[in-house]
Amino acid sequence: MYRYDEFDRAFVHERVAEFRDQVGRRLSGELTEDQFKPLRLMNGVYLQLHAYMLRIAIPYGTLSSRQLRQLAAIARDHDRGYGHFTTRQNLQFNWIALKDVPDILEKLAAVEMHAIQTSGNCIRNVTADHFAGAAADEIADPRPYAEILRQWSSLHPEFTFLPRKFKIAVTGSPHDRAAIQTHDIGLQLTRDATGALGFVVYVGGGQGRTPMVARKIRDFLPERDLLAYCTAILRVYNLEGRRDNKYKARIKILVHESGEAAFREAVEAEFAALRDEALDLPTPERDRIATYFAPPPFAALPERSVVFERAIAADPDFARFASRNAHPHKVPGYAIVTVSLKPVGGPPGDATATQMEAVADIAAHYAFDEIRVSHEQNLVLPHVRRDDLPAVFAALRQAGLATPNAGLVTDIISCPGLDYCALATARSIPVAERISERFADLDRQHEIGDIKIKISGCINACGHHHVGHIGILGLERKGEEFYQITLGGSGDETCTIGEIVGPGFSSRRIVDAVETVIDTYLALRTSPRENFLAAYRRLGEAPFREALYAAAE
Amino acid sequence: MPLYRSGAFVTDDWTFLTDDTPLPATGAVGVSRTRFLAERDALLGRTDPVGVMLTAGDTLAGIVPDLPRLALIALRFPKYGDGRPYSLARLLRERHGYRGELRAIGDVLHDQIPLMRRCGFDAFEVSHPSTVAALRDQRVVAVRHHYQPASAEASEIRPESHPWRRVSAPHL
Amino acid sequence: MSKRSKTFAPVVATANDLATGTVVFRTPDGRWSADLATAEIATTPAEADALRLRADADVAADRVVDLALVPVVRDGAFVRPTALRELIRASGPTITLPTDAPRIGRAARPTP
Ligand code: HEM
Ligand code: SF4
Numbered sequence: 001m002y003r004y005d006e007f008d009r010a011f012v013h014e015r016v017a018e019f020r021d022q023v024g025r026r027l028s029g030e031l032t033e034d035q036f037k038p039l040r041l042m043n044g045v046y047l048q049l050h051a052y053m054l055r056i057a058i059p060y061g062t063l064s065s066r067q068l069r070q071l072a073a074i075a076r077d078h079d080r081g082y083g084h085f086t087t088r089q090n091l092q093f094n095w096i097a098l099k100d101v102p103d104i105l106e107k108l109a110a111v112e113m114h115a116i117q118t119s120g121n122c123i124r125n126v127t128a129d130h131f132a133g134a135a136a137d138e139i140a141d142p143r144p145y146a147e148i149l150r151q152w153s154s155l156h157p158e159f160t161f162l163p164r165k166f167k168i169a170v171t172g173s174p175h176d177r178a179a180i181q182t183h184d185i186g187l188q189l190t191r192d193a194t195g196a197l198g199f200v201v202y203v204g205g206g207q208g209r210t211p212m213v214a215r216k217i218r219d220f221l222p223e224r225d226l227l228a229y230c231t232a233i234l235r236v237y238n239l240e241g242r243r244d245n246k247y248k249a250r251i252k253i254l255v256h257e258s259g260e261a262a263f264r265e266a267v268e269a270e271f272a273a274l275r276d277e278a279l280d281l282p283t284p285e286r287d288r289i290a291t292y293f294a295p296p297p298f299a300a301l302p303e304r305s306v307v308f309e310r311a312i313a314a315d316p317d318f319a320r321f322a323s324r325n326a327h328p329h330k331v332p333g334y335a336i337v338t339v340s341l342k343p344v345g346g347p348p349g350d351a352t353a354t355q356m357e358a359v360a361d362i363a364a365h366y367a368f369d370e371i372r373v374s375h376e377q378n379l380v381l382p383h384v385r386r387d388d389l390p391a392v393f394a395a396l397r398q399a400g401l402a403t404p405n406a407g408l409v410t411d412i413i414s415c416p417g418l419d420y421c422a423l424a425t426a427r428s429i430p431v432a433e434r435i436s437e438r439f440a441d442l443d444r445q446h447e448i449g450d451i452k453i454k455i456s457g458c459i460n461a462c463g464h465h466h467v468g469h470i471g472i473l474g475l476e477r478k479g480e481e482f483y484q485i486t487l488g489g490s491g492d493e494t495c496t497i498g499e500i501v502g503p504g505f506s507s508r509r510i511v512d513a514v515e516t517v518i519d520t521y522l523a524l525r526t527s528p529r530e531n532f533l534a535a536y537r538r539l540g541e542a543p544f545r546e547a548l549y550a551a552a553e
Numbered sequence: 554m555p556l557y558r559s560g561a562f563v564t565d566d567w568t569f570l571t572d573d574t575p576l577p578a579t580g581a582v583g584v585s586r587t588r589f590l591a592e593r594d595a596l597l598g599r600t601d602p603v604g605v606m607l608t609a610g611d612t613l614a615g616i617v618p619d620l621p622r623l624a625l626i627a628l629r630f631p632k633y634g635d636g637r638p639y640s641l642a643r644l645l646r647e648r649h650g651y652r653g654e655l656r657a658i659g660d661v662l663h664d665q666i667p668l669m670r671r672c673g674f675d676a677f678e679v680s681h682p683s684t685v686a687a688l689r690d691q692r693v694v695a696v697r698h699h700y701q702p703a704s705a706e707a708s709e710i711r712p713e714s715h716p717w718r719r720v721s722a723p724h725l
Numbered sequence: 726m727s728k729r730s731k732t733f734a735p736v737v738a739t740a741n742d743l744a745t746g747t748v749v750f751r752t753p754d755g756r757w758s759a760d761l762a763t764a765e766i767a768t769t770p771a772e773a774d775a776l777r778l779r780a781d782a783d784v785a786a787d788r789v790v791d792l793a794l795v796p797v798v799r800d801g802a803f804v805r806p807t808a809l810r811e812l813i814r815a816s817g818p819t820i821t822l823p824t825d826a827p828r829i830g831r832a833a834r835p836t837p
Binding site: 015021030035154155 | 612633634635636637639640641643647662663664665667668669671672683694695696697698699700701702703712714715716717718
């Protein structure tokens, strides 16, 4: 993984000093709240319902055990002993005092971490495929490019006061696990006919109140032009994006209003002019950064693991875990393991300090010291020997982290909702908890198979409900929470915005409604191999709508 | 209004005219882009320097050919959160080779000045009292290590063998 | 909130402490307390306006941020905010917070 050198260290320390000065000026009254708010946001500090919240960047979701242990220590010393992993590969602490933030940032800097640009109208934490460097289907590792983009965008003097937030995601596999088409810029690594590396470039995806799937504006961008092209997109956006209405300020609206062709033309024109003004990506620099992401020293192992196969035969619990939470690795004899942060009846994405330490220990012992955070709010051990899977399972189970539900109905994405969030219109965590309790039976979950339920507590869509196979949006009407269901959304390479099926449901009825949708699917699927999304795409919304609203009609 | 230029507060030697104020016979004057385009010949015919004021949302259309003859361009930040002048500044400096004074006017605050500097601004009209005080006392704590070249190449050091890294001077 | 209707609901002033972010309520003696039970309750529109002025002054003095007057109801000896959002602000999340203790029994969790 990337390691800081003297320059990087000086950079974060100066940023901590700058923020300490800003906090000091706010506490002394020199800065008004209006002046301070964008400054604190630019360093990930929000004011939530109960306290300040601090959002820490986990660049492209990669952590070492040392970093995860430091996060656990911060959770204990400055929060209430837990943290929340988010869909943007960040970690949020919910109970932070503003006056402590500079000290927390110093602790983060000590392990090469920061909270820079985790909020604000700037380029946010760059995300990437959480299986990067391990996935069997990978064309190239996206992390070096994500790191290059992270550096280039850090305190970028021109792009710190954009019309609105700006999110970039990179994937190196044809199967998109990073939801790139819901980002402001989505980059997919690809090779041209000559075998040279480059990117398919998508622009203008986004969720929120006006969900849009990104448009492909380039079929092939040579890798050396990455920064110049991103600069061109951002400059066009900075100058032309709407600033009169914050709900129309995202780049997706600019692309939509100017039209894809005109937007592309503006970007290409700016790109053509910029090419002479430096900023290409020289191979030595690309290589320098790529060496940090060199594969760990994998052993030469046979594809089959006898230990693994014996454990599968002997222990049905392990077999179940392995069938969902272990994934193919590009190196024979290795697997990728999903550590589920979705216990039945618990808040999705939360981990206690003790759990963080347990995962850190397991990663140090069995997984080359690497941990990933997925946009599905789980943790990932990217490189585990198949021989070690039974031991890893046992260690995870001890920490309460062996829930065998990756990709199943209880692997729910949920935003914090009204239990924490100042913008929420309804609670989302309790709904997630109740759904997972309803479907707690593992045989039933495995029978239902692949399905993604995603819940947001308001129209901002932090819980990705627009791209959930079943999306749930919490709203408020006359002081009561109610929940709208969307069906058929998808955040992968077949990116689709879900369709609203009909009137919303009360808090009491929402879990029944989800169950009705799933029972309808089970009754209509052609075989267990036809998963929910495939069945929905074949059937359309009609049978689901009928089942949901028949009683009412 | 206090004017900070090249590391110190100085007296402003420019007069900014509204569009209907008659043109004085002598002295450095700044006018809007509209007025500049309308009275270009008269303005450039004077012996004293001429400048143009632009605001966020303006483009550089029409003034680019005359940039070598302009001694000042003032870019207005209507609100500190409006980032358009940063891009305009870089276009002026890097694409069009503008060498005259580039002045930030409007909502110019403490925490944005380091960014403005990197985008090529070299003069700042500041009214916010604690910003004035911080500049005067050299109390602006800023990040000096940068991950991208911008428009301040002349004053920034480029660490060996790292194409994008820059380090700026300790004081503004 | 400050809309004048015939049925004026009693209100309290609530905000977050600037330095810590703690949810606080303004007390009759001009302190900001984390305990809603100690809050000053304005029961008429005129009282509410006066409370707002005093609370605004505390915002201006950089003691608290994110000020709002929120309707409350008296519930026997207790006072509680009318809106769910404010109820959650005053009494914390409605879910069991993750702790390092093993999760056992979920009966204590309020269900909606
Ligand atoms: C806790 C305080 C939070 C606040 C105040 C907040 C605020 C917002 C707002 C206002 C938007 C809409 C932006 C737009 O449409 O322009 C948004 C979108 C989003 N947020 Fe959050 N959010 C919060 C927490 C989270 C969390 C916990 C996550 C991850 C689980 C998250 C991830 C996202 C994502 C993925 C989007 C939609 C993608 C997009 O921007 O198009 N946010 N957030
Ligand atoms: S979707 Fe709404 S409720 Fe959920 S975290 Fe985002 S802003 Fe808050």
